[in-house]
Amino acid sequence: MSKRKGVSAEEKRTRMLQIFYEKKEFFQLKELEKIAPKEKGIIAQAVKDVVQSLVDDGLVDTDKIGTSVYFWAFPSKAKHTRKRKLDDLTTRIDESRKKLKKVQASLETAKDGREDTKERSEVLESISKLKLEEEKLVKEIQKYQDSDPEVLEQMQKQTQIAKDAINRWTDNIFAIKSWCKNKFFIEESALDKQFGIDPEMDYVN
Structure with a gap:
């Protein structure tokens, strides 16, 4: 296992x-x-x-x-806190993208008719840093989306639906095993082994 x-x-x-x-x-x-x-x-x-x-x-x-x-x-406060944080992160991402666009424009200008220069290397380094910053901010936004009370509530509903489905199938398997034992006089352990059923299988609470 x-x-x-x-x-x-x-x-x-x-x-x-x-x-x-x-x-x-x-x-x-x-x-x-x-x-x-x-x-x-x-x-x-x-x-x-x-x-x-x-x-x-x-x-x-x-x-x-x-x-x-x-x-x-409480969910109400968390929702407001999350919205403030998301607004702040969104603003920072917008600023980062504007800087990135400006730096990329500078890079294009620096490339015209020139070989690799110190200025070009600095621009490339700035682009790399800005991209990393953007990725970091996007991940931060995702973290706060995962803490959204509405998302949590939806996750709880989906979890319950999954549990109900698992328990229905578990019930069906138990019923089939019981029928096979009574009909063909087969030991439960033999059924488990034959069909790859976990002997410890049980309902999900």
């Missing part, structure tokens, strides 16, 4: 936000360290870093009351 693939950093952030959005409560870190592994498959040791990254990005609020530190997040 193949090893289960680890959960990516972005997926951990998405699942952690789901906890806040679904429960709409205030949590201490130790509470999240108990809830996250059970409900979202985030190991307890990773919870602190995941929550801090969401706090740093303004997607989760935090405050200290007495000696306790509480964390919370």
Whole structure:
């Protein structure tokens, strides 16, 4: 049996936000360290870093009351935070593209009737840096799109549809196995081996 693939950093952030959005409560870190592994498959040791990254990005609020530190997040605020961030990133991308266009124009001018020059090399280097900056900003936008409450809600619906489909097929397989056992008096283990069915197959909760 193949090893289960680890959960990516972005997926951990998405699942952690789901906890806040679904429960709409205030949590201490130790509470999240108990809830996250059970409900979202985030190991307890990773919870602190995941929550801090969401706090740093303004997607989760935090405050200290007495000696306790509480964390919370609501979809409405996240939506506004995400929109501000997306607007900012979009503006930066537009500026980057304008600079890139200007630099490319300079490059064309520098190429006319000239061999490789220091100026041309500097222009090429500027183009390379601007392209990297644009790629970075596009990835940053994608990160905030993944944190969109509407996207999370759609993902939850799709996940439930997938679970229902899996359970229907699981039910069908169990029914067929039961029919074969009763009709042909075949051991369940033999059926599993013959048709490549995992003996530990069960319904998805």
